[in-house]
Amino acid sequence: MAGEKHAPVTVIGLGAMGAALAEAFIRTGHPTTVWNRSPAKAARLMEKGAVHEAAVEAAVRASPLIVTCLTTYDVTRRCLGPAVEALAGRTLVTLNSGTPQGAREMAGWAAEHGAAFLDGAVMSVPEAVGAPDTLLLYGGDDATFGDHAAALRALGGDTVHLGAEPDSAALYDSALGGILLPTLLGFLQGVALITARGRPASSLAPYAAAWLEKIGAILPALAEEVDTGEYGDPASSVGIFHDGIESLVRDSASEEGASIDVAWLAPVQDLLRRAIADGHRDQSISVLVELLRRPGRTA
Known part of the structure; x- marks a missing residue:
């Protein structure tokens, strides 16, 4: 045919x-x-x-x-x-x-x-x-x-x-599917913050879309770091993300006019804390793949 x-x-x-x-x-x-x-x-x-x-x-x-x-x-x-x-x-x-x-x-x-x-x-x-x-x-x-x-x-x-390999599409579909819900939850968390202050969700959407484009642009570099195993020259380090999320979680409950539930981020905090404990603070955020390949490992 x-x-x-x-x-x-x-x-x-x-x-x-x-x-x-x-x-x-x-x-x-x-x-x-x-x-x-x-x-x-x-x-x-x-x-x-x-x-x-x-x-x-x-x-x-x-x-x-x-x-x-x-x-x-x-x-x-x-x-x-x-x-x-x-x-x-x-x-x-x-x-x-x-x-x-x-x-x-x-x-x-x-x-x-x-x-x-x-x-x-x-x-x-x-x-x-x-x-x-x-x-x-x-x-x-x-x-x-x-x-x-x-x-x-x-x-x-x-x-x-x-x-x-007959399972190739299912493999990549599963990998890509894992990106979807955390991304949408991140957007909806932002929407919760914006709308609690009386602003429409639609006011955030164009900036979120532009931000996701910028994130998309750095994915090839992160993938290269994973493929080579070279994490020592970070554009964004584990420490930066660790400190940022700790601050976000701490401040979300006290944000004036908007108390935001960020409990869904607790496993992310745990992953970053384990990375810090393993000595990865100053390495690229892409090093987290090494921990994700070893689920349940404790420091």
Whole structure:
């Protein structure tokens, strides 16, 4: 199928993300078959040109490329259970949440049933699917990815193959997912401070966005420090962060007009204190990766 820009595709699972995937395939000219446990969700896609199959086996047999967008790997296997015989000779692409171990188990399951396999992650919201800058990560056999790269790029212009290991996308998805909640909590802590003083949250948003851009710009340098193990020439030291967060936590309860709950920062304080105790005060903040690789270690 290499070079077939409009190869037939089947999409299994039509939640918000699955429906967006199917629409992207339709929009780019791929004959698209869809299936969902609740058939009503297919109606809007049928109006756009999709073919709906009531039986999952018929949906799988309709296309050489099967893209699933269900909640977990376990749910994916259950939904595909009636269609396992139809999987042989086809390529299964999973786009769901899960762990690297789950992706490896899914790859083994696909192989047992004669299907080639790619695991992927959509690093965006449904509304962004199909946009030129939307990032999708994939892991799995190089040749399999090459065969279907043209079709998969319909889902986002920034389509990246991370290598032959089938759990690569789940690995990076887990790594990136760990960044999200702490970042949002930091923003919401700032919002709590601003709004407690009677100012709208929207007044903070543009400055927070600009600040995050500046943080993003230093990530390659931090990554280089980790890769080389050289932490001795810091732009920002552990000590600076340690002293700053100690002051933040101490002062938050007494800020005039705004008592802010910063209890969520307690584990961060503990990590910085352990780093200080281990002699890392004057080293780069990136040295914390060495402690994170040794969870639970005490000084």
